[in-house]
Amino acid sequence: MNTKRIVLVLKVLLWLGALAPTVWMGAGAIFGWLGANPIEKLEHVSGMTALIALLATLVVTPVRRLTGWNPVIQLRRPMGLFAFYYVVLHFGVWMGLDLSLELSWITEDIAKRPYITVGFTGFLLLIPLALTSTKRSIRRLGKRWVKLHRLVYVAPALGVVHYYWLVKADVRIPLLMAAIYTALMLLRVPGWLKGRARRASVVERSLAKPVEGREPGNAMAVGAID
């Protein structure tokens, strides 16, 4: 198979996997398998899927680095957008079903409940990322795009804290998520160190003689956000 075909197959699998929770929730709502508290069930499934999707998005770059297979990077944007979709769904269920769109209840919870405040912050941070996920934005924003999209490291951390704070006593799965997040961040450290060294040497060389113009958009879209 050529690379294009492999990427296509991976994308199809990604779509199937990413939409499965939505299908499960929709079917559950119709056939009544969401249990005695269906709203809470929807909140849990959407929240869990959102967090897993955010963490999965962070897996792509280390995989690329470890395997050396660059095309895998093409899965990163759809994964990030699926994560955003589930956060929006999660927020929508909470606001629309759990709190019945009662503005005073919503603002009270966001202001007073630390786990909600943190989750809400995570949601807000993801909005500009989703809005600037187009090729055009990447090109237009250049270096600022790279900086902005570093927020993908912050949002899952907030998601993990949110999860840790909302459980009553059983912190095992939140801690597992925290461990996975930490591991995914640690895997990036060597790359960052190398990148810094490379940039430093580029600066030194550029002081010696001017470099030819690179194409910032592509370079950044593919490599600069780890």
Next chain:
Amino acid sequence: MIIRVRKPSDLSSSDITPEHVYVNRRMFLKQAAASAAGLALAPAALGALERSGPIRAPQQVDYARLKSELGEPVNSYKDITTYNNFYEFGTSKSDPAKNSGDFHPHPWTVAVEGHVKNPGSYHLEDFLAPYKLEDRVYRMRCVEAWSIVVPWRGFPLADLVKKAEPTGDAKFVEFTTVMRPSEMPGQRTGVLQWPYVEGLRLDEATNPLTLLVTGVYGKDLPNQNGAPLRLITPWKYGFKGIKSIVKIRFVEGMPHNTWWVTNPREYGFYANVNPHVDHPRWSQARERRLGELRRRETLMFNGYQDEVASMYAGMDLRKWF
């Protein structure tokens, strides 16, 4: 389950127990009738009914159609038995129904200990024998801001306290859940300190609302609901309702209840339902009644203020949450 009753018209007014204590008019009459006949109301755990008294006709109670004294319909048997907090069987709501199959509530022994004139250790059957079981519909409000309406079957804890005859040193009652890690997978984890412990002040224990429960919907308690014996205090958050009780101890000092030990900032000893005192992590002003879409206002003492408020007169309920 068959419940035998006299016709309501056979009742004399002296049979009447305060109505608010009971389910609804219909159930109340049945209970009054049953006790008037000197009869236990279908002691399910015993499996048989006394055959005495002027019983009229066997009658099937349609538990699903019972209502609380506020007119709230009971939740379905399925909701009550598949949505449970019982960490001994796992921490998600569906775990207890799934993981409690290996639990054996029979034979069962209950110990009554501490500052009492009549301590003892009993087989469940002997333990239950002296008491009259009644059906009562109560609201249950969980600290997690959901609630459910349940037709319990049990007997007033006050009856047991009277028999045990606490001495002057007994100020509190401490309850302990069975410790069986081989049958309770949750006890093989460190999620909480096992065994689970709960407690009541002596006056709370003898409040007429407080029940030792052996059944739900007219049937024996399923394992996931705390078989074979659990506590119900409907004006308190659900975690006070300790399940699968093996020890009832009369003590002088305030018992160290499990959730308080786990997180004293978030869970108190009293745990009275109180819409004005929020849990640090969620509002207690409202609750979702299972089966309803919109949250409803939480009632002070879960709607049982007439029966219980006087016990807390003068107490700062913010401090003693």
